[in-house]
Amino acid sequence: MANLDDVTIAAQPEEEKAITIKEPSAVQQANASFDGIADGGFAARVVLDGNQLLYKDGDRVVDSLEIKLLGGRKVYxxxxxxxxxxxxxxxxxxxxxxxxxxxxxxxxxxxxxxWEEEVDGEMKEHQLVLSPTSRYSFLDYAKKLAKQVPPLGVGDVTTIITASRQQNKDGQRYSKAEFTCKELMPAKKK
Structure with a gap:
């Protein structure tokens, strides 16, 4: 019987493996605390969202919130x-x-x-789950901010969220959140 101490195992050459490290996109880099903000691959469909957002008044300016975004994440x-x-x-x-x-x-x-907003002089934290349609709108907003010089993250600015009423091809009504950067809005003329 052979002694295993005397056995030499020849080193096998390792196969070269191509390791691809995908750099985070400019949108993800500008928004580090918003996990998965730039991930694609969502179904291109509009579905009825059971959450009615921000309907306080028929006027879109009244139907808005000025908020500070703190972070975010993908969710099913x-x-x-x-x-x-x-x-x-x-x-x-x-x-x-x-x-x-x-x-x-x-x-x-x-x-x-x-996100947080000022309520009676104090900052109050909230959560908002964006529908698939509103998520596309949020991603477009993040992309626009990331293209600024210097690039801006959605948590670096004051965000104005408004809700528009939409209707899909099946006649279902839903809310779509739209995002605007307060700091990039044109100054109002007096």
């Missing part, structure tokens, strides 16, 4: 009307309760924002 969300419950998944695999998202075929790819 499903609203079960029968149980009046929201199910969320941040990893795209399991809900917060540990169930596989395949149990909820109606999960929609959305984006959750953390």
């Amino acid at each position: 969300q499903f609203f079960d009307e029968d149980s009046n419950t929201y199910y969320k998944s941040y990893d795209g695999k399991f809900t917060e309760d540990g169930e596989p998202i395949s149990n909820y075929p109606g999960m929609r790819h959305m984006y959750e924002l953390d």
Whole structure:
């Protein structure tokens, strides 16, 4: 019987492996605390959003919020009307309760924002989940800010959110959030 101490194993040449490190996009670099802001691959469809946003008045200026965005993340969300419950998944695999998202075929790819606004002289923190359509609008806003010289992040500026009423081809009405940078708005003439 051979002694294993006397056995020499010849080193095998390692195959060269191409490792591609994808640099974060300019939008993601300008918005480090907004995880996955520039990820693509969303379904190009409009669906009815059950959340009615910001409807205080018919005037779009009144129907707006001036906020400071703090951070954000990708989220899959499903609203079960029968149980009046929201199910969320941040990893795209399991809900917060540990169930596989395949149990909820109606999960929609959305984006959750953390923000604050001044209420009675004090800053108050909130969360807002953007519908898929509003998420596209938010990404366009982030891209416009990242193209500024120097590049701006969505958390670096005061953001004005307005909601517009939309209707899809099936006649379903939904809310679409639109984003404007207060600092880049033209000054009003007196």
